Amino acid sequence: MSYIFRSDEVSPGERVVVRRVIENAHTDVIGHVVSVGDDELVIRPQEVGGYPSFLPEVRIPRAEIHIVKKLSPRRVRNSEIRDIEIAYSEAFPGIEHAWASDGQWLLRAGDGITERSNSAAPLGPSVVFTPVPVDEITAFYARHNLPAKVLIPERIGKQAERLALERGWELGPEIIVMTRDLTDLPQADEGAAFRIDAQPDRDWLDLYHFRGQPLPEQALNLLREKINGHMGFGRLLAPSGETIAITRGTITTAGSTQYLGYSAVEVASAYRHQGFGTQLGIHMLAWGAQSGATKAYLQVIASNAAGIGLYEKLGFVEHHRHRYASIA
16 A cells, blocks of 8 residues: 655654555544654554643554645644634635535635635535535536636545545645734834725736736736625835735634635735735734734645745744645
8 A cells, every 4th residue: 555645745743644554444543743764654643632642652554554644733623614714715705606515515606717716615514424515516617617626624624535535636735724813913113114905906916926927807806806894905115105015804704703814915026035024914914903803814835835934923823724626
């Protein structure tokens, strides 16, 4: 049996789930990596109720390992994952959306470019116990002439994850969802002026790229469409009035919590590596708190080490992970 990793090679200290095969039966071990050797993976199992664990280490021969998947480094409730994903879906609702599987899956169709508003998301309270409505999902996207994609958040998307592995659906990169409470906020340095507008102007739109690529006008326009909440388009300005850094902030509600969604961060190439990304983030956190949000979240591709480092400076920590899959 091969040794398959779902993302980058795991390292000691990371929290993982290991699916092992013993006598043609599958069993899962959840815990923290102690060591990764040529012949075995050593895991300290996680006790029910949290970490640290006083259970003995488990030594798993590589021949028994089927899948190793990274998990978020701290325990969070399924309901907390769901709330953040709901808040995010409110920030990027797409042009048209509908509920499937008796309100367990939200189907969103938008510009056809970004997955966030062109995918089916498992957001219902009982979604972990219900089958993936593949036929409903594929029919919805066929009507919109779009490829069928699903969002697979950690844990609450386990039904879709199982199908993706069984059927060989194409999986996108892992995306880390990071959060922080909007308390004890850092103070911005004196420097570039900060401004926030209800709608972006041409300078803001021209600076924004999605994963390094410019977006077509239709996709840019969707960033400023009305949402179930409110938006702010922040920027830093040079003394000359030039826009040197931008971001989009959203205030949406899930459960009893108002969330600041922090996205679309871009620093003009001539001003990178000078701390402007950090200063912009500090201003946006303050704006979120002033707007009534008590928690903030953002998303970053797991391979973007520079972005993760920036957000950690702002006090964000990993909450959970998700990825998208294209239904074959």
